[in-house]
Amino acid sequence: MSASTEQAVGAARGAQLPAAALELVAVHKQFKQGKRMVDALKGLDARFLPGRISGLLGPDGAGKTTLIRLAAALLEPSAGQVLVLGLDTRLHATAIQQRIGYMPQRFGLYEDLTVQENLELYADLQGLTVAARQQRFAELLKLTALGPFSARRAGALSGGMKQKLGLACTLLRAPSLLLLDEPTVGVDPISRRELWSIIKLMREQGVAVVVSTAYLDEAEQCDDIVLLHEGKVLAHQPPKAFRAPLEGRVFLVRHPQQHRRALQESLHIREGVVDALVQAEGVRVVLQSTDAPAQEGEQWLAVEPRFEDAFVSLLQSRQLAHATTAPQPSAPMAAEHAAPVQAAAATNPLTVIEVKELRRFFGSFQAVKGISFSVNKGEIFGLLGANGAGKSTTFRMLCGLLPASSGTLRVAGADLRTAGASARARIGYVAQKFALYGNLSARQNLDFFASAYGLRGARRRQRLEWAFAEFDLAEYADSGVMELPLGYKQRLALACALMHEPSILFLDEPTSGVDPLARREFWQRINHLAESGVTVMVTTHFMDEAEYCDHLVLMSLGEILAFGTPSEIRGRVRSDTLPDPTMEDAFIALIQSHEAQIRRAA
Template sequence: MEAAPAVASAGLTKYFGKTEALRGLTLDIHPGRLTGLVGPDGAGKTTLMRLMAGLMRPSGGSLRVLGLDVTRDAARLPELTGYMPQRFGLYEDLSVLENLRLYARLRGLETRSLQEHFDRLLGFTRLAPFTERLAGRLSGGMKQKLGLACALIASPRLLLLDEPGVGVDPVSRQDLWRMVHALTAEGVAVVWATAYLDEAERCDSVLLLNEGKIEFNGPPAALTARLAERSLRLVAPRQDRRAVLARALDLASVCDGTIQGDSVRVVLRRDAARAEIQTLADAVEAELVPVAPRFEDGFIDLLGGGPGGTSALAERFGPVALDAGFAVECRQLTRRFGAFLAADRVDFQVRQGEIFGLLGPNGAGKSTTFKMLCGLLKPSSGEALVAGLNLRTSTSAAKSRLGYMAQKFSLYGLLSVRQNLEFSAGVYGLAGAAKRERVAEMIEIFHLESYLKASPDQLPLGYKQRLALACAVMHAPPVLFLDEPTSGVDPITRREFWTHINGLVRKGVTVLVTTHFMDEAEYCDRVALMYQAQVIALDTPAALERQAARPGLEPPSMEQAFIHLIEAVDAAADTPRGAA
């Protein structure tokens, strides 16, 4: 006999004023199973999680969690549930152990009798060597592990994780998965909201929300099965992959496409014939072969397809020309913070019109390197050049030639969306009619009309990122630095960003990007992998994947190559995994 559901709802609704965030949800979530929660920005994922945690009351319908009514029994839910929100409230000036003790007290637990429990959680999360480290000094992956440990303080029967993998590198995500699978094996019901659809594909069941409604509820394989014979690859086209992808995405028969290795992967619309895509394959001298569909293919298809291949942003850019030999140069770039070495003799060159990826685990030195290249941090030694200008001696001139989108949203919360756009235009020297025209273009291109009077803090994440990108490209820079530009946004918004990036590069713009989405690394011409403050590998994505290849096995993904290269360094140095 199957156990009673951990969560059961019937006709569940939730209103915020006149906005209906959830529309009549009926669902069951079972113990001992991992349930993925996916959907575009504003779909209702976080609202549903907060209702299950007892932090909100439904507007209508019923919701029972572990047999308790969330309205009548909300006070009892914290004893039985663990909730890790998107922005987990760690106290950065407290140590790892002090955070655990604080959360135990907040749950009403007697901390003096919990040392054995703390030890188990620290071992489980591999944080035992770091108990005295301040939470603010942990890498992104370690912060997420500490957040998970705090959510597990009360040994919950239902664990709610709201995008725990955002901003976390593949090695740390492996640890999170290991911990979650151990919990479900003990009978815990785990709900994992995620923007990484390869994670959703590994769940026992998936709930796909869109505009507050359930679009799909079931095993991931049931959705991918709908894509049989519709997922195809154009293998090794003779033309530039980005140009081929743009042409494919503009075909009426194609609903989605991405770059994958030396190929272009496409998904046909339901009932579409292959004639158009076969004609394109013939034109670019590529072999057209069927491939196994992915959950991400089904997600994009179910929501009506991606944004197409033409970038309205790139259409407004004129051709970019640089006189310098390289668009960007790092020459033995080094940065120390006291005794801590954050970047150690980083050395590479980036050609004009290249997408250059900077990858690495949390804390590897990527963002530090980016900030030195943007003139936001002074190197301890070495040189950084942008468009041939040395950032040490020509800082202002170099900054005028670059655009920078920070990893953490860094616009001005006290200014409205329009005021942020106007301020950025003014900072970059635009004035008068040119300023008004450029601001109007950004509003149109990024669909910001409905949010002009709002503060950036009030925007959905996807629109925050659109606004940040708009401000970074306001002055049409020839070099663009994007530090995790799509972290946490839904796959359709990511497609939109990469359509813009690919379009800009075809105009001659040079793009440096960091990302934890390994499929995005496939868009890069070359990738530098950083680990422990150094560049440990630099090559094309396909070449790095070949380094991880094994005879008789399927070709490795970029994520597998990433993990392989990190583990190889650890093995050579005999460094315990997780100590970075």
């Protein structure tokens, strides 16, 4: 299509519809994966308008990243047409890239350069004049609150600050279209809110924003949502339109004598239940109809639907969960199966993790400041905190990956400072980035970890057979890890961590970037492991996942700010103006209050 013809087509469209900042017309995109061709997008049609935030949502492999890369003119469609600001991406890629902002999942910051030097470098790459850039730098440093940190090396920034710097670099040349591919993955709730305040400001300035996200609460902040499924548009409408069909079908269920995880398990398997999710003091349930399958002793309270309910309902109905039968608990869950946490293993033989006055210095900087807590057998224990709070440092010390500067650290009865190897033999570990070997197949990864854990002969064969069957990995056995959908990478990582049947499982943000259906399946497995006696310690930025924990530690600036059950943590911020706080409400309020006190005292 010539430029003149393209303009004529655009004019004809414009007479009927408002001009789109991004339009995809019958777009197909194929990739070669091994010896086979994969259809990432299948005849996709979509329009995105200026001054609106459009959310891209869908399960792993739905085509979200492919769509964004096509819109950024980094890929060409296999068939169909992609128009950005009226220009065809096949003909005008360079012109398009000068008028848009694009932030990929892993934005390429230069960690050895300072914040200011990164801005300077990207200004050079984007061709900003010397006259224009100083004013723009000042605007963006103020917008992102990075001004006080302009001389700090990017590698020394917290995760949230890195994302804000990446967004600042993306916005150096004020774009007409802003493309954001999961910009808040791995970012704490406070930083997520800050990033979204910037995104909303872009909308106010008339920018068309297209953002993909794995956080379904973020979808509620969008003007419209494109829900993708297997390369096709399943629905394209405002959040309210997704929620409307679920009126009268969503409930919060409580049982005074039953543990929430046990109640969830009971509800999950009942006929007519689409979704059952632990929430606050009960379980949030989505039904196929308005007829509630209530049982004696249960309290059912109708609640307003939210987008997450609609998302799960739509995708579950199309059998997208691909969930295997999770291992069943060896016995029914007791009302409150976790024993109270004690201060020391000597007074409680059930204590399997003991931390006393734990400290860690990096040079003169104290990242962890004399913290103490203990964890009992069969507990799910959460370690939460904002980016830079010290929780990752603490977690690495607990796993034996980083030596403590001082203090007591006992895991599985062994002192990690003197007998680390014996303790690590009883530990399973799932890293945030999944410690898998990308150049090996799924089968080869399982073989490697079986060998690393010393499994031999019949025992080795038995555990390998278990892994393939339990995690439904047979279809991907000979696929390279880099080719696996994210949800299957997570399954494989968990299978590798459990090969030697550890008594303690460490999970470092294991669901970061994973779609909600895969997260539900994952937590069903974790609940069953805990009930079988496995102790689980987890870090997460999904505050709804914190509700699965028996106890939590909330860290801020290297210190323990709060400790208790999820209910106790939420109760600390309950007030007349906030009578029913969420875990995210508590997280933000407690950390912001603590950091404000520290600043006033400084």
